[in-house]
Amino acid sequence: MKKGFVAALLLFFALFAGQAVASEHAPAAHAVEQTHDAAHSETHDKGMFELLSSFYKTTGIYAFTNPKEGVVNGEGEEVSTFHQSWGRIIMIGITLILFYLAIAKGFEPLLLIPIGFGGLLANIPMANMTGDHGFLGVIYNAGIANEFFPLLIFMGVGAMTDFGPMLANPKTALLGGAAQFGIFGTLVGAAALSQFTPLFDFTLQDCAAISIIGGADGPTSIFIATKLAPDLLGAIAVAAYSYMALVPVIQPPIMKALTSKAERVIVMKQQRKVHRLEKLFLPLIVLGLSILLLPESTPLIGAFAFGNFAKESGVVDRLSDTMQNALINIVTILLGLGVGSKLAAEKFLVGDTMGILILGLVAFSVGTAAGVLMAKLMNRLSSEPINPLIGAAGVSAVPMAARVVNKVGMDEKPGNILLMHAMGPNVAGVIGSAVAAGVLISIFN
16 A cells, blocks of 8 residues: 555656656757758758759869869868869879870889879869878878888888899999989089079078989988978979889980990990808998998988898898888888879979979989999999990989890890899999988988
8 A cells, every 4th residue: 555655656756847847848849840840941942953053062073163262271271273273183184194104105103103193182172182181191191201101112122122233343333323413413503593593492401302303212302301391292202203204215315415336335244143141241231331421311221221131131031022022012002192192283383393393304314424424434444344324323213224224235236235234333323312311411400
């Protein structure tokens, strides 16, 4: 009896409290219902034409054809109306040219296809892929802004490099050093142009970062640009990789202009066999000299030396194989997309870009010429004949420059194989460009 009375009392209070709460929130619930109905009515009232018009305004076609003032990109920077429309269209055309060079002409497709596709994605309106949280922005910040990807590339290049040709004929290393004249010569020339003419307005740090293009070394160009001229990174990286890809186009005319027919048909003696210990100790010696004389170059040289030492040790074939294949392939994809992110119209289509492309071409041409001229001088002074063509391989576009030297030599005299002779200055050029970058960074630090 008592239990029934208590249960009835609790039920009475529960019903009373529920009614009070319902009445208290009834106005609010009614207001929400009215708002929902109003929104539904507003959407429902739109005609088919209005709905299609709203959709059209979210398309890329509308963004290309109706640029607006005050629009910002994924990095929070305001984008001009030109860069929103024609600028993006022009850059998409440039990326298609990169695809053409890579696929139809075979110019460094492993580099140009990722870079070109990154540039294509960077110019998609409204997607904001280059922002900190965008697809390309995450890649850029993860490995390019902090110089990580270039070091991994150098590690892989070291694992693929054979120092045997250079050790077999050590004097060819001078050609790798001579080719770096293009870097320092262009640095002086760019600084003079900026100082005494209205053509360019580069700082000394900008000039130093631009001049490294003369070494035809993409990872080194990215490494030094990140430190000295991050605002110019996109144009510098694209110029460096483009000139690497265009080695078969740029170098042969310079090589032929500076040499005679008699010099181009010179046959070089077969190289001596290099002992395994020589190859094993060389990366350690190079790294040791860098530590003592130029510590700023040790990130690049250290990564390169590690890759080469692992290969020559002969006891970590799995690691060496990974660096030569899987690692460098993965990093090349990410590096290319990250570099391509700087091909956004508002980043690339600026006045400084044309100056960078011109100065970079001058740097690369001067480096090629300096290597050939040094080889001509060495041929005059040496008791053993040296084909001056191999001097062009002093730039560090490995192994493209050595292949071009071999092709030009074979065209002049069928059967005259210069590939292994050209690999000597070619691998020396890799070290030379890293040392040159270290010198420039040390000066401005």
